[in-house]
Each structure stands twice: as C-alpha cells, then as structure tokens.
Amino acid sequence: MEAIRYGQVSTPGRYFGKPEHFLTAHLVFFAYLCSAKQNRQEYMQLTINLKEGVGDLRFGMPVESVVALLGVADRVDTIDNATNETTTILEYDDLEMTLFFEEENPVLASIGLRNEEASLMGQHVFELDEAAIVDLMAKAGYTETDCDDEDWGERRVSFPQANADLFFDAGELMSIDLGA
Numbered sequence: 001m002e003a004i005r006y007g008q009v010s011t012p013g014r015y016f017g018k019p020e021h022f023l024t025a026h027l028v029f030f031a032y033l034c035s036a037k038q039n040r041q042e043y044m045q046l047t048i049n050l051k052e053g054v055g056d057l058r059f060g061m062p063v064e065s066v067v068a069l070l071g072v073a074d075r076v077d078t079i080d081n082a083t084n085e086t087t088t089i090l091e092y093d094d095l096e097m098t099l100f101f102e103e104e105n106p107v108l109a110s111i112g113l114r115n116e117e118a119s120l121m122g123q124h125v126f127e128l129d130e131a132a133i134v135d136l137m138a139k140a141g142y143t144e145t146d147c148d149d150e151d152w153g154e155r156r157v158s159f160p161q162a163n164a165d166l167f168f169d170a171g172e173l174m175s176i177d178l179g180a
Helices: 019-043 063-070 130-139
Strands: 008-011 014-016 047-049 075-080 086-092 097-102 107-113 146-149 155-159 164-169 172-179
Touching: 063 086, 063 097, 063 107, 130 155, 130 164
Parallel strands: none
Antiparallel strands: 008 014, 075 086, 086 097, 097 107, 107 172, 146 155, 155 164, 164 172
C-alpha cells in the first residue's frame, strides 16, 4: 500500500493537503466571492430597458449566460407551476434582484427589481412617486394602466404594453416586476 503525502491527490475529488492550506484555499475563495459581489455592484448598470431586460441582462438569455455575467446567485430555488413546468429562481441580494427562468431549457423570463439605483428613461425610478412614473410611462407611449390593491397591502400599477408591474406601499415604490 502506497503512503499518501500531504498535497497528493489519492482519488478524484479528494485532496489530502495540510489543514492550513485547506483553510487558506477556502478563505481565498471566500474573498473572491466577496470581491465578485463588489465588482458586480460596481459594473452592473441597472438601466431598465422595457421588454428587453436590465443592463446587460436580456430576456431570453440562458441561465448559464446569466451566471457567467453575474456569478453565483445568493439563493437558487425551483418551483413547479400548474402546467407542470419548472421555474428556476436566482436571487442576487447585493443587486436586490430576483431572476426567473422558464421553459425546458431555462431562459430569463422576468426580473424582479428592488434596487434604488435602477433607472428608467434616465430617471432614478425609485425616487419617483406613482403619478410621476405614470407620467413618465405615458410620455414613452405606455398609456394603458391597470391598478389594483393587493391582498398584502401594496398597490400594483401595471403597464401591460410594457410588461411591467410596479408595487407601491404608502405611495413609495417598493419593487418592479419586468417581463419580455
């Protein structure tokens, strides 16, 4: 039987290294993830392009392309809907963004956005009240609206032509849901 020395790989996926090297490797990886999140915040433009996406994210992008762009999500979940289709959900806490992927080969179908840095038509949309947003959308040709008070207390203002739902609480914009 052959002796296993520190640093030698004995079987695929198993590394017998010195414990301090193992810890160092994990700390370096953790630092990389933290810097990746910081870099993601710095370079990700949160410009909303109605019916197209946000920043470099485009509706119809495969999940692999999104992960290549944004890195590993903070949380990943899947849900089965009524038609036995699976929706994959990626949450990015630092971007205050939730991404929904649908279809057999998952593609980006919708984006939930809560980030106050988001802009729409050159305006920081989370700084605007409902009337100002309705006016901004009307100037861009999105005049059809559908409004409803949700059971959980928020007011939903939908722009069907833009595939956008905006949720308000006490007049303050809380989140935006965008679709293709």
